[in-house]
């Protein structure tokens with residue numbers, strides 16, 4: 001044993017004797033992780049978060065979260081002598097006078113955009129494969145909390161530099177707070193510490209942006225990962241994969257090596273964007289000034305759909321008891337997002353209620369095998385997309401030579417018509433894919449080879465599927481809709497009549513399927529053909 | 531001894547040659563002559579306009595007007611149908627509208643758009659002179675007269691632009707949408723004199739910025755800021771059209787996340 005080995009062994013022993021770590025490590029390091037690209041989406045989110053923490057910490061060294069008025073004297077000529085807040089001046093300072101500062105700012109902002117985008121894609125993966133089903137509902141809810149916090153965190157970060165572009169966003173946020181009936185104006189007064197824009201706002205959101213929300217997010221992310229750990233990962237269906245096992249690579253060394261490498265890839269892509277593409281060039285926008293406003297002001301994309309909702313609301317207000325209720329802000333700014341996030345958080349339970357399926361699931365669904373869920377997902381995405389498009393209506397108008405009014409009317413009508421349309425179309429597509437699967441299992445793969453039979457008829461040769469493939473296409477279970485009676489055994493109308501009927505209708509929609517081939521059918525066909 | 535000083539040394543040997551004086555004189559004169567005639571050629575266009583009799587310029591303008599503009603604006607620029615009267619709009623308005631190609635209008639769409647100008651500088655000047663002769667109005671200016679580089683203040687111009695112009699033209703001057711398909715165009719790449727004339731005449735939906743609102747010097751400062759923004763190199767990398775978060779979001783999704791997902795797919799397939 002060399003000296004080095006002795007030292008390493010001794011250290012390991014020392015730690016083990018005091019913590020009992022060896023047993024834990026052994027269990028942990030041989031833990032198995034399944035291998036599929038869509039399982040790396042969550043990792044992209046995690047690594048972008050780490051990048052945000054690191055680059056954000058760098059920015060705190062120079063950022064001055066103060067609204068104190070200063071006269072700019074830094075090296076960006078076109079603003080020299082202009083009066084601005086210390087926050088804006090220090091952001092200019094980071095950009096032009098701190099070595100690597102602009103790169104860090106840009107990395108931080110690109111990482112924020114990628115963080116949010118990756119979070120959405122990760123959520124879509126979880127949704128469309130049914131990974132949120134029991135026992136993982138809690139982790140889904142944590143995810144929704146993280147998404148919500150991420151949106152708020154990004155918005156606050158975007159507002160910190162106190163530039164004219166983000167100031168326009170804060171002004172809208174203020175209008176939304178004010179639109180809350182009765183307490184709105186007091187609440188706004190409280191948040192801004194006086195009349196808008198006040199003198200403390202940047203200071204306050206700074207604390208929230210660098211301490212409160214990142215802290216909560218860190219805690220939630222830890223809980224999120226611990227749950228994944230404890231409940232083990234779900235896996236895609238396949239031969240040998242059951243509800244009771246996980247097929248994949250051991251954590252050490254294969255998975256760790258890959259994950260470590262992947263962190264640097266995420267960092268590399270973010271840093272590359274930060275180095276070559278400008279983001280949020282606040283020096284062009286100028287310092288915030290409540291008397292100024294810019295055409296074509298946009299929030300970052302993850303806020304864009306909310307902005308789009310506010311933009312498409314027709315101007316409706318009610319005056320009652322000396323208060324004005326601005327429905328055009330209240331509904332799209334608070335009520336609709338509130339409903340959306342509540343439905344999102346409770347979706348696992350809604351689906352359980354619809355299908356009556358309260359069992360545990362560790363094998364993922366292929367999206368086509370759950371047409372109803374897939375269609376609901378497509379519907380929600382369409383809704384958000386229409387709202388997002390309307391959020392950019394002014395830019396689309398100027399760049400594609402359209403009228404802003406046309407786009408607004410397209411969005412107003414589209415947001416009502418297109419999501420249900422997406423639902424129907426998606427569901428039909430899923431069902432036809434199921435039909436194609438059924439054909440494939442029953443008749444095998446078309447080979448394109450034509451053969452002439454002795455009596456002159458041409459047939460195309462079909463090749464039977466491999467057992468693996470056939471298993472993949474037929475392993476899923478298909479359940480009948482819930483049988484709900486509207487009256488009880490004595491013939492008395494069910495007291496939950498309407499609820500029962502709704503549920504039974506939902507259940508029928510949820511279980512609409514193309515019947516998969518049974519083993520008997522497959523057998524019959526095989527015997528008939530050969 | 532380096533080659534240049536060697537040549538000079540050789541030339542200086544001829545300094546005392548008896549033809550040196552006349553040769554130098556001839557050379558000097560011909561350089562002056564060539565230079566003068568080049569300069570002359572460059573300035574004849576302007577010379578012709580300023581020296582030619584004002585009345586004939588107006589007459590020429592009237593003639594062009596009758597051919598190219600009267601169908602819409604009426605024979606005496608009194609206005610007809612959708613086209614407004616040009617009496618009193620001044621030479622500045624004509625110079626802005628015609629030299630940026632807006633007039634003659636191609637089709638009666640939402641808004642007269644900037645396009646390749648139909649008339650050359652001399653014809654524009656004639657048209658301007660004619661319209662100015664109908665009634666007094668703001669005079670046209672030239673880029674040289676404006677002296678914005680000397681008298682303007684970039685930082686002040688930026689402040690004034692954000693206060694007076696950004697609500698239509700965007701914070702970065704990239705243009706913005708107005709209602710009903712109308713829009714404020716980008717102010718990047720516009721001739722200084724046209725920026726000035728736009729402020730003085732307020733084309734279409736744009737308000738007039740009289741000297742009481744923005745003084746002459748303040749206008750020059752705005753021009754200086756616009757020109758600065760136009761020529762500013764993209765400090766943080768590719769400018770992405772300077773339209774803000776929309777293109778940034780698009781890039782984050784496509785290049786950023788797209789690339790990462792691509793790599794994730796690649797990593798997991800390689801592993802099989």
Ligand code: HEM
Nearest residue numbers: 052053056057059060063109112154157158160210214280
């Ligand atoms: C977790 C998610 C986070 C998101 C989505 C996020 C997002 C943002 C965004 C979009 C900006 C605007 C930056 C710009 O204009 O270039 C920003 C600024 C800032 N962020 Fe974050 N951030 C996050 C976490 C953090 C953390 C953890 C810290 C500190 C420990 C931090 C510190 C800062 C500072 C100091 C600024 C302002 C400085 C500047 O803009 O130059 N951020 N953030």
